[in-house]
Amino acid sequence: xxxxxxxxxxxxxxxxxxxxxxxxxxxxxxxxxxxxxxxxxxxxxxxxxxxxxxxxxxxxxxxxxxxxxxxxxxxxxxxxxxxxxxxxxxxxxxxxxxxxxxxxxxxxxxxxxxxxxxxxxxxxxxxxxxxxxxxxxxxxxxxxxxxxxxxxxxxxxxxxxxxxxxxxxxxxxxxxxxxxxxxxxxxxxxxxxxxxxxxxxxxxxxxxxxxxxxxxxxxxxxxxxxxxxxxxxxxxxxxxxxxxxxxxxxxxxxxxxxxxxxxxxxxxxxxxxxxxxxxxxxxxxxxxxxxxxxxxxxxxxxxxxxxxxxxxxxxxxxxxxxxxxxxxx
Amino acid sequence: xxxxxxxxxxxxxxxxxxxxxxxxxxxxxxxxxxxxxxxxxxxxxxxxxxxxxxxxxxxxxxxxxxxxxxxxxxxxxxxxxxxxxxxxxxxxxxxxxxxxxxxxxxxxxxxxxxxxxxxxxxxxxxxxxxxxxxxxxxxxxxxxxxxxxxxxxxxxxxxxxxxxxxxxxxxxxxxxxxxxxxxxxxxxxxxxxxxxxxxxxxxxxxxxxxxxxxxxxxxxxxxxxxxxxxxxxxxxxxxxxxxxxxxxxxxxxxxxxxxxxxxxxxxxxxxxxxxxxxxxxxxxxxxxxx
Numbered sequence: 237x238x239x240x241x242x243x244x245x246x247x248x249x250x251x252x253x254x255x256x257x258x259x260x261x262x263x264x265x266x267x268x269x270x271x272x273x274x275x276x277x278x279x280x281x282x283x284x285x286x287x288x289x290x291x292x293x294x295x296x297x298x299x300x301x302x303x304x305x306x307x308x309x310x311x312x313x314x315x316x317x318x319x320x321x322x323x324x325x326x327x328x329x330x331x332x333x334x335x336x337x338x339x340x341x342x343x344x345x346x347x348x349x350x351x352x353x354x355x356x357x358x359x360x361x362x363x364x365x366x367x368x369x370x371x372x373x374x375x376x377x378x379x380x381x382x383x384x385x386x387x388x389x390x391x392x393x394x395x396x397x398x399x400x401x402x403x404x405x406x407x408x409x410x411x412x413x414x415x416x417x418x419x420x421x422x423x424x425x426x427x428x429x430x431x432x433x434x435x436x437x438x439x440x441x442x443x444x445x446x447x448x449x450x451x452x453x454x455x456x457x458x459x460x461x462x463x464x465x466x467x468x469x470x471x472x473x474x475x476x477x478x479x480x481x482x483x484x485x486x487x488x489x490x491x492x493x494x495x496x497x498x499x500x501x502x503x504x505x506x507x508x509x510x511x512x513x514x515x516x517x518x519x520x521x522x523x524x525x526x527x528x529x530x531x532x533x534x535x536x537x538x539x540x541x542x543x544x545x546x547x548x549x550x551x552x553x554x555x556x557x558x559x560x561x562x563x564x565x
Numbered sequence: 566x567x568x569x570x571x572x573x574x575x576x577x578x579x580x581x582x583x584x585x586x587x588x589x590x591x592x593x594x595x596x597x598x599x600x601x602x603x604x605x606x607x608x609x610x611x612x613x614x615x616x617x618x619x620x621x622x623x624x625x626x627x628x629x630x631x632x633x634x635x636x637x638x639x640x641x642x643x644x645x646x647x648x649x650x651x652x653x654x655x656x657x658x659x660x661x662x663x664x665x666x667x668x669x670x671x672x673x674x675x676x677x678x679x680x681x682x683x684x685x686x687x688x689x690x691x692x693x694x695x696x697x698x699x700x701x702x703x704x705x706x707x708x709x710x711x712x713x714x715x716x717x718x719x720x721x722x723x724x725x726x727x728x729x730x731x732x733x734x735x736x737x738x739x740x741x742x743x744x745x746x747x748x749x750x751x752x753x754x755x756x757x758x759x760x761x762x763x764x765x766x767x768x769x770x771x772x773x774x775x776x777x778x779x780x781x782x783x784x785x786x787x788x789x790x791x792x793x794x795x796x797x798x799x800x801x802x803x804x805x806x807x808x809x810x811x812x813x814x815x816x817x818x819x820x821x822x823x824x825x826x827x828x829x830x831x832x833x834x835x836x837x838x839x840x841x842x843x844x845x846x847x848x849x850x851x852x853x854x855x
Contacts, residue, residue, distance in 0.1 A: 411709055416694070416702035416718065423684050423695050429646070430682035430754075434696050434761055435670035436703070444705050 237515030244384030262495030264452030270489035281339030286457025301367035312454030347469035360468035488552030587826025603652030630817035685743030696760025
């Protein structure tokens with residue numbers, strides 16, 4: 237087992253495009269849960285409508301990529317309104333139930349036979365990144381970076397743009413949360429009745445944040461479509477949402493850089509545990525496991541690491557332990 | 566219904582109430598809040614059925630009654646925190662029934678809660694600043710224009726610190742509200758409510774769970790609010806407290822106003838004594854207890 241190359245590969249994925257895309261989606265979730273306390277268990281639904289906004293506009297209608305992004309974001313806006321209007325006046329659990337169901341319904345509808353002319357059904361959509369690659373300042377034939385931390389030109393371009401978006405969103409979140417608007421939002425997380433009694437329209441604030449976080453999630457979906465150049469409905473399963481939750485809790489909810497660090501740590505751990513398991517397997521130390529079993533064991537392994545994290549560092553990597561220990565209400 | 570004749574003793578109280586008749590639904594000379602036929606039932610149980618209630622401007626009015634009398638429900642209805650079945654009420658002359666809680670607060674009627682709602686993971690100062698009204702920076706787009714809201718924020722901070730000074734919380738301004746004691750949280754909640762600059766402040770059991778030493782200081786704060794011209798309506802259980810500071814007392818039982826009057830009127834009102842201590846009549850005592 238070559239531990240050095242496993243470490244190198246894990247580090248490479250921690251900075252790679254997928255980590256950046258998940259960081260972006262987790263920033264949206266952080267707006268929902270970390271700052272406002274909204275239980276969104278369907279963030280993947282926002283990613284899905286974002287990705288398909290790009291996919292359908294670009295592949296089916298041959299529209300420019302930027303229009304595709306616009307369509308994806310518009311769909312996310314509508315989705316947030318549809319989810320929020322009936323549920324945000326109710327107790328927090330209703331949003332949780334509605335979002336998890338809506339995200340799964342969306343996936344099933346997008347993959348259904350009747351939607352095939354538009355969405356490509358189970359086959360999804362292909363050839364989505366030509367527009368993006370045509371403005372690629374990097375040479376696709378070359379590798380950029382140092383040693384193991386090198387990416388080919390196309391991936392480098394996605395990586396730079398996505399991490400750039402992550403940086404912009406972090407700045408945006410920081411500005412919002414250090415404003416009186418952010419104070420109201422955090423007040424809602426603590427006790428929305430109290431905030432209402434001080435003359436704030438709690439419903440409107442929750443709606444704004446649901447839309448905003450959803451748009452950020454959709455942006456992540458758009459970048460996923462661009463990165464992969466193709467999308468299939470089945471990559472938007474509920475587990476993506478739960479990966480995002482893990483990322484958020486791992487990094488630290490309610491912190492600007494929590495989702496970013498969380499995404500990097502998460503993809504590092506995923507690849508590291510995978511590499512170690514496969515390494516042990518190839519040395520013949522895991523005779524009871526077959527190739528496909530590694531995935532299952534690896535997820536359990538990551539789960540164990542997370543349990544340890546919650547026990548020993550409940551506030552996440554950069555959370556404030558003092559804040560965690562204050563008993564809410 | 567009415568027991569004593571008007572114009573009893575105690576010069577100050579009579580002055581503020583301008584000789585209102587001590588009977589349920591009594592008409593006040595300068596009412597800030599007027600409620601008419603307010604009704605709320607939960608299933609078959611009628612929790613509140615108030616025919617008429619007027620609250621005199623610039624007074625401390627207490628709302629008392631046995632457990633389950635509907636005091637908190639009435640509070641929630643009047644402040645827009647619960648939906649009413651029927652009824653109209655006006656505040657400072659304009660209709661506010663059917664308005665949601667935040668609009669009632671903006672109209673100048675602010676409330677506190679029986680179970681104190683300090684925003685625990687925010688600093689005491691942030692709790693206070695949340696009370697300030699019409700903040701440009703509280704709009705989503707406005708949040709990005711620090712140069713615009715900065716000035717307002719500084720003015721609000723000055724006002725918040727003044728209030729914290731007055732409520733003796735100034736040393737705690739940077740602490741998390743969750744680290745305050747129960748009594749300090751009550752003080753913070755009251756100070757935060759004042760930050761909205763209300764005309765009327767509704768206190769839901771302000772003394773509940775507060776140690777006796779702090780009760781005196783809370784009472785002092787409540788009387789000083791009235792002396793500044795604000796109207797106070799509060800729910801309370803402790804009879805000594807109520808008798809000591811109220812200008813007017815409204816007694817609720819089984820959702821209805823059964824008596825109104827100055828403390829001395831109420832003290833001698835037979836119906837009130839029955840409602841509180843249980844009437845000789847077995848039937849009435851049983852139902853007043855629910």
